[in-house]
Amino acid sequence: RKEVEQDPGPFNVPEGATVAFNCTYSNSASQSFFWYRQDCRKEPKLLMSVYSSGNEDGRFTAQLNRASQYISLLIRDSKLSDSATYLCVVTKTGGGADGLTFGKGTHLIIQP
Amino acid sequence: ETGVTQTPRHLVMGMTNKKSLKCEQHLGHNAMYWYKQSAKKPLELMFVYSLEERVENNSVPSRFSPECPNSSHLFLHLHTLQPEDSALYLCASSQRGIGFWGTDTQYFGPGTRLTVL
Numbered sequence: 001r002k003e004v005e006q007d008p009g010p011f012n013v014p015e016g017a018t019v020a021f022n023c024t025y026s027n028s029a030s031q032s033f034f035w036y037r038q039d040c041r042k043e044p045k046l047l048m049s050v051y052s053s054g055n056e057d058g059r060f061t062a063q064l065n066r067a068s069q070y071i072s073l074l075i076r077d078s079k080l081s082d083s084a085t086y087l088c089v090v091t092k093t094g095g096g097a098d099g100l101t102f103g104k105g106t107h108l109i110i111q112p
Numbered sequence: 113e114t115g116v117t118q119t120p121r122h123l124v125m126g127m128t129n130k131k132s133l134k135c136e137q138h139l140g141h142n143a144m145y146w147y148k149q150s151a152k153k154p155l156e157l158m159f160v161y162s163l164e165e166r167v168e169n170n171s172v173p174s175r176f177s178p179e180c181p182n183s184s185h186l187f188l189h190l191h192t193l194q195p196e197d198s199a200l201y202l203c204a205s206s207q208r209g210i211g212f213w214g215t216d217t218q219y220f221g222p223g224t225r226l227t228v229l
Contacts, residue, residue, distance in 0.1 A: 004154070032215040043202060043220035044155070087155070091214040099167075100214035102155040 006103035021106045023088030024070040034089040083110045118221035133188040135203030142209030144186040147202040162209045193228045
């Protein structure tokens with residue numbers, strides 16, 4: 001089983017719609033979770049951290065489900081500028097070569 | 113943005129060449145990272161430097177050699193690479209150091225797109 005799995009998509013979504021995608025992880029010792037956004041031929045940039053209680057930043061909501069070992073990202077009222085690849089990152093305190101793992105990313109395309 | 117810079121941005125090299133990638137962070141961070149991003153694969157963590165500690169991914173071939181002369185600079189020395197090493201090499205930094213690297217926001221440089229002929 002892969003350590004961090006994401007549906008690669010692409011998700012084709014009309015502008016203004018709500019879209020959600022998940023990321024599952026296999027290491028139950030994982031402690032920190034993030035969503036990064038990567039635009040085409042650009043570097044990844046942090047979108048938001050994911051806290052145990054869930055968190056919201058404007059149109060974006062992130063949630064963590066430890067029991068089922070997944071995190072989710074919900075985007076409301078999607079904009080054309082939301083088109084990007086969304087990377088899930090899972091880490092565990094203490095590092096180690098396996099301490100930080102990226103998913104392959106979910107490709108989102110917002111259509112006018 | 114000039115938080116994390118990388119040079120060169122593009123590099124084409126033959127399999128017998130020796131080259132180096134450079135990364136510099138201007139954020140006062142305590143950890144620096146090298147990643148490899150290949151098409152259709154997730155970002156792969158290659159090396160981490162956290163203050164005096166170096167952590168490496170054991171699957172990285174020895175033809176890749178990192179160097180961290182100080183907390184602001186990171187190099188990746190390349191020699192006798194293979195065509196399958198062609199990829200985007202990303203450098204990143206984060207505030208937290210030993211024991212906590214990877215647990216906070218990482219700031220990425222623009223990357224070096226490497227092509228090995």
